[in-house]
Amino acid sequence: MLEDWEVTLVERKLQEFTESVDGVSAVVIASVDGFALAQAATQPSSGERLAAMTSAMLALASAVGRELSLGSMEVLMLEASEGKVLMQSVTLPRGSLLLMAACGQRSVIGHVLWSARECGRKIQAELTG
Numbered sequence: 001m002l003e004d005w006e007v008t009l010v011e012r013k014l015q016e017f018t019e020s021v022d023g024v025s026a027v028v029i030a031s032v033d034g035f036a037l038a039q040a041a042t043q044p045s046s047g048e049r050l051a052a053m054t055s056a057m058l059a060l061a062s063a064v065g066r067e068l069s070l071g072s073m074e075v076l077m078l079e080a081s082e083g084k085v086l087m088q089s090v091t092l093p094r095g096s097l098l099l100m101a102a103c104g105q106r107s108v109i110g111h112v113l114w115s116a117r118e119c120g121r122k123i124q125a126e127l128t129g
């Protein structure tokens with residue numbers, strides 16, 4: 001779905017995101033069908049698994065939102081005893097990408113959310129530019 005030059009560009013944006021937010025341990029951009037397209041601060045093998053799980057989680061969250069007539073799904077957040085995960089869609093004219101960011105328990109989720117949205121906007125701007 002992404003050309004090699006686009007993967008390089010997206011990975012650069014993901015790296016900027018991880019460097020700007022304390023505690024981010026993994027960031028993955030996935031296709032809607034669950035394939036890892038770009039990643040930063042994560043092991044390559046776990047990136048594939050995280051991409052598949054992100055796709056499944058966002059599909060399920062979207063279905064719940066439709067069932068409850070909540071409108072389109074924007075962000076899914078998961079909080080566990082040892083950390084937090086944020087998942088969101090990045091809309092492009094040719095289809096959506098999925099962004100997953102994992103961070104530590106001490107990370108400020110509002111900062112992670114704002115930074116993830118900014119990262120998504122930058123990726124949109126670069127890929128549609």
